[in-house]
Amino acid sequence: MSKPESEKLLQWVEIDRFALTHNIRQFRRLIGKKRKFLATVKANAYGHGMLEVSQTAVAAGADWLGVQSLEEGILLREKEFTSPVLVLGHVPFEGLKEAVAHELRLTVYNFETLERLAQACRELRKKANLHLKIETGTYRQGITEEDVLSFARKAREFPELVLEGISSHFANIEDTTDHSYAQYQLDTFKRILGMLEKNKIEIPLKHMSCSASAILFPDTYFDMVRAGISMYGLWPSKETFLSCRLQNREPLLLKPVLSWKTRVAQVKKVPRRAFIGYGCTYRTSRETILAVVPVGYYDGYDRRLSNSSYVLVKGKRAPLRGRVCMDFILADVTDIPGVEVEEEVVLLGKDGEESITANDLASLVGTINYEIVTRINPLIPRILI
Numbered sequence: 001m002s003k004p005e006s007e008k009l010l011q012w013v014e015i016d017r018f019a020l021t022h023n024i025r026q027f028r029r030l031i032g033k034k035r036k037f038l039a040t041v042k043a044n045a046y047g048h049g050m051l052e053v054s055q056t057a058v059a060a061g062a063d064w065l066g067v068q069s070l071e072e073g074i075l076l077r078e079k080e081f082t083s084p085v086l087v088l089g090h091v092p093f094e095g096l097k098e099a100v101a102h103e104l105r106l107t108v109y110n111f112e113t114l115e116r117l118a119q120a121c122r123e124l125r126k127k128a129n130l131h132l133k134i135e136t137g138t139y140r141q142g143i144t145e146e147d148v149l150s151f152a153r154k155a156r157e158f159p160e161l162v163l164e165g166i167s168s169h170f171a172n173i174e175d176t177t178d179h180s181y182a183q184y185q186l187d188t189f190k191r192i193l194g195m196l197e198k199n200k201i202e203i204p205l206k207h208m209s210c211s212a213s214a215i216l217f218p219d220t221y222f223d224m225v226r227a228g229i230s231m232y233g234l235w236p237s238k239e240t241f242l243s244c245r246l247q248n249r250e251p252l253l254l255k256p257v258l259s260w261k262t263r264v265a266q267v268k269k270v271p272r273r274a275f276i277g278y279g280c281t282y283r284t285s286r287e288t289i290l291a292v293v294p295v296g297y298y299d300g301y302d303r304r305l306s307n308s309s310y311v312l313v314k315g316k317r318a319p320l321r322g323r324v325c326m327d328f329i330l331a332d333v334t335d336i337p338g339v340e341v342e343e344e345v346v347l348l349g350k351d352g353e354e355s356i357t358a359n360d361l362a363s364l365v366g367t368i369n370y371e372i373v374t375r376i377n378p379l380i381p382r383i384l385i
């Protein structure tokens with residue numbers, strides 16, 4: 001959608017194509033030309049808009065796209081993305097045939113999947129590319145060390161199944177500056193790779209790295225890196241940033257990709273000692289000018305931001321007064337002269353010298369930046385700028 005079209009919108013999310021390209025290039029510099037870069041576009045590209053992000057990511061050199069669900073994978077294929085697409089999440093048995101038909105790569109970890117997948121392949125006269133997910137200590141999806149060999153052997157019994165990849169995922173790499181658990185997981189993964197090699201089971205694409213491990217530990221790269229949050233210009237955590245500093249390395253220069261904007265629905269004068277919003281949780285201490293902003297928790301603006309956050313209007317901070325409603329918030333613009341109906345409001349992003357980041361909102365509600373961006377309602381239009 002172009003900028004003029006956005007003028008009709010109640011709210012919109014702007015995706016900065018240059019920032020996204022810049023961040024991908026930072027990763028490319030880190031991992032080199034030969035390794036594959038998988039752009040993690042699952043969860044609607046962490047709320048950024050899967051199609052908009054995928055288009056830019058592919059143009060910026062992303063080799064693979066990583067989605068969570070069958071539905072996300074199919075959507076990419078329907079929009080004619082031809083890159084290899086890896087489904088990172090679970091595909092129900094009944095969806096396997098469709099996954100094969102759309103040439104989606106599958107993350108597998110259940111013996112039952114193998115039989116059913118092979119059957120789907122025979123019906124379609126197609127092959128399926130599998131990525132074995134190895135349990136190294138996250139205890140999410142994964143094949144245990146004891147089962148890996150028999151799983152790989154079983155998969156090889158089916159001529160329709162191609163063992164293309166093998167992967168794992170870190171449990172404790174963002175939350176700490178002590179990376180001993182991550183090291184333990186990496187050692188486990190390497191031991192399993194060694195065991196497969198000894199048994200002459202060759203799997204070409206080995207991958208384990210997310211943003212934090214890509215930033216901190218080159219020995220996690222293997223053949224492909226699956227970056228998400230930092231591709232979107234956000235640090236995985238303060239601890240990752242600090243660990244980078246502790247390694248005496250210059251941190252990556254990451255540029256936030258997403259801004260979330262709307263416009264003022266009404267400007268109103270409210271007398272001193274008036275109660276604002278549901279529950280009368282805020283009472284004015286002076287005559288106040290309020291901007292009624294048409295965004296609420298339905299849109300992904302967390303209700304816990306009630307009375308604690310701010311938005312940007314005319315490049316200045318306007319504090320929220322009262323509770324976040326389902327579809328509205330109320331901002332105090334008394335100290336920002338000249339605010340009018342339809343004035344642009346920045347909920348997340350920069351405005352002049354001021355900014356409000358996903359990290360700011362995350363610390364106000366006690367969560368992580370990942371959750372702030374991924375929960376922005378997917379129905380809100382994403383605009384590439």
Ligand SMILES: Cc1ncc(COP(=O)(O)O)c(C=O)c1O
Pocket residue numbers: 040088169209210211212226227228229230236
């Ligand atoms: C399997 C898998 N790989 C890669 C990623 C990307 O992680 P990050 O966003 O920390 O880079 C995720 C994110 O949750 C994931 O679940």
